[in-house]
Amino acid sequence: MRYLRRNNRRRSTIRSSSGNPRLSTKSLYNTRSLDEGEGKMNTLLYTLPPFLISIIFSIFNKKAGYILTMISSIILLITSIYEYNGVLSFFSIISTSVWILASIFSIEYDHYGKWLSPLYILTILGMTIVLNSDGYLLFLAGWEIMTIPAYVAIGLTAKNNRPPFVFMAFGELSTVLILAGFIIANTTNFNYLPSPVPLIVATFGFIIKMGMMPFLVSEWLPIAHGTAPSNFSAILSATMTLMGVYGILKITILTQTIPIGFSLTIMAIGAFSIFFGALYGYVNENTKGILAFSTIENNGAILVALSLYMISKQLNITSIEHISLITVILYSFAHSVAKTGLFLSSGLQEKQSITYSKKIRNIEIGLTLLASSMSGLLPNIGGVASWLLLENLFMFSYVLHNMISILFIMTGAIIAMGEGLATALLIRYITYTSIFQNTREQLSKIKKYPILLSALIVLILGFTLPYLIYPYKNSTTILGMLTNSVILTQYYNTTFGGISPLYIILLLVAFSIVSYLAFGKPKIRKAETWNNGVNEKEEYTAFAMANNIRQMLKKILRPEEEKFLPTYGLDVFWEYLYKLANSIRRFGKIFAKTLINSSISWYIIYIILTLIVVIIVVVMG
Incomplete structure (x- = not known):
């Protein structure tokens, strides 16, 4: 904590990277607003x-x-x-x-x-x-x-x-x-x-x-x-x-x-929300329930970015403050636009269960882009936001360089595990709602275009928005990449890392064209169905796809083996909530029998105590 206080006195030492104008606090948020x-x-x-x-x-x-x-x-x-x-x-x-x-x-x-x-x-x-x-x-x-x-x-x-x-x-x-x-x-x-x-x-x-x-x-x-x-x-x-x-x-x-302890608490809440939101979403069987848990996972990431903004603002590490703030904005764009397209796609389903979902065609590419953005994959805007969030955590760990640094490393590890589960969650969603066994039903343009447009937005924003609002870019050519095409993370005028969304999209396009010309259209082959420990079915079900996690985390998830399609995930927390509720109910009965027992003497005491409390509050106010 001494190091944290020491950083507070380093207000005048913060500069932007060489060759780049410093993005002032006023330009980030105008106080007139x-x-x-x-x-x-x-x-x-x-x-x-x-x-x-x-x-x-x-x-x-x-x-x-x-x-x-x-x-x-x-x-x-x-x-x-x-x-x-x-x-x-x-x-x-x-x-x-x-x-x-x-x-x-x-x-x-x-x-x-x-x-x-x-x-x-x-x-x-x-x-x-x-x-x-x-x-x-x-x-x-x-x-x-x-x-x-x-x-x-x-x-x-x-x-x-x-x-x-x-x-x-x-x-x-x-x-x-x-x-x-x-x-x-x-x-x-x-x-x-x-x-x-x-x-x-x-x-x-x-x-x-x-x-x-x-x-x-x-x-x-x-x-x-x-x-x-x-x-x-x-x-x-x-x-x-x-x-x-x-x-x-x-x-x-x-x-x-802003107290550092409060900011660290918010960071921990966000990190655990990422992990458990992705975990519960992955084992969930309700089509929209999966996406709702994904919302919790993404909101957890935004909350971590907000906590980093609070910490850097308090410590006056201006460069990290700017990067954290922009991470919040990019994550908000990525989550809101992508989640809109995904939830709209869920409205095309006739069944609540993802295993029995209707596979809609003509939106596969859109759902794939939306899922990849929500999974934190580049060059979509969600990928840029995820990269910036992890970079910020590791920068803080390096800059502070003390016992508190462990908290940032642990948070980064939890987020990485949550992102892995989120990727599996979204692969599971798009696989069983769009990719396999497409229906012959044609979607109307009014229903199809908003989903495809949301996918196009997250892709385009990925390699455009960071260049429009991000303050730190390279001013020289790096590994053949264009000038100012690499966005940099930095602290105290020192570069920590960099990435180029524009370069990634160009490479992906080039490799895709070369692969298609070399190998042609990919061929599909059928394999024997293995249902991850679930009784054999004619096809690999969504329930079976998540069953490995259910079996590994029995103590947390407490799955009901006889229940094939749980609407919402069962978890160990519900058990403790029920125990807490029963304890409160038992306490209430005891309290009622001893203190609220229709005795006029007790009621007079209650009234007197209430009057005393009211008088104290009024006087202090």
Whole structure:
């Protein structure tokens, strides 16, 4: 910890790499976007009316509602680009891109009656308010507006009351913690905060919305997002959880002092969420449940990047601060756009079980690109973000060079294991929904194009966006690569590593052409089915594909051998939750019999104690 404090005094020693202009903090996020509400209110004034009109039209004609929502989102996208005022503007750009894709898909997808469309638009309206709020009160209003319609929409398709009620319970718990943080801030405007307490309290409210540990163990997010209609699942997983990222980043920018211990705690929560989210997703059998657990895994990676941003900001390691911030943005783009395409593809399925899923053709290439980006593979934008995240962790380990460095190495190892499971998870998804035994059913363009377009976006952004916003690039030719084509990671004016997404895409194209010319179209051959310890079937099932992990991790996963298609993964945490619930119930009975036993004497004592507590609180306030 002495080294951490020592780094705080090294403010003036930070420089950018030779030949590259330093990207200043002001250029990364313009403080006017936080202090001045006039621009935000102007944005709301001319973006909210189109969404309100869309809601009205959707009640009478849901297709018209989706078309108007698409148009409204395009208007907001153009506005966000034109009035770009800092890094927080990226969240509006990401969200509107998702809403455009999901709204196009919804035009022919929605068969849930007349109320899904207005609920869908109302949820988007709430997120628009969150992104353009000029103070805490408006932020909370938007937070609730986006939550309540989602609760109703989940109830439209749920077979029982559990999914919507669980979603609402966790949603309101999130609101309570965020409200508590805002009350502690003791202001209605987004002013700079001298104390880290509002950030600490509000962050736990935001990570509930993101489905992070320890809230992951109750599996509320996969149950809720997996139950909703697919177009709704897309905006829930791709943009509603993104509002949690936006909230943490916004309050972090406002906070002047952030305890290192808190940042390390957030890093640990994110790392374990990555691993367990990918693990539970891999053994899951529900088509949308798999993708919901993948959302937790990706949000965990974003949370780790946010923690690194907090640490580097506190230690004033400007280069790592910039890289961490850009990692958050790239990961947010990668997750939101790719998860939109994947959830929309799940809407083409007629069965909940991935083993019995319908294999849709004409989107195989799109799903492959989406899966590779979510797996952290280059040159997609998800690959660039994953590489930057691991580089940041190892840079911190090298720069600090003390016992705390072990934490960063361990975090990197956990993330690497989680990424491996995530890759297997997504291979399993695209294999059993698109690649094998394609159906002859032809998709309409309205359903197909949003999925393919999302895949094209993650690919193009991979070798374009880093060059547009990344501050550190090489100014000389390296190994024959073009000038400024290699993006560098660095600390204290020292280069740590580098990579070239543009070079990778060029090599992939070249090798693919050479391989095709040399070997022609790949041939498919059939092999004897081996079902990973499951009784022999006619084909290699999705359940069998994940059965090796189930057998190796019996103590954690506790699989039911007789149950062939579990909807959501069973895990050891549920057992402890049940034990805890039973213990609380037994304690409640004992407490009721001894202290709440209809005795007037006890009730008088309770009233007196309550009055004393109220008086103390009022006096101290």
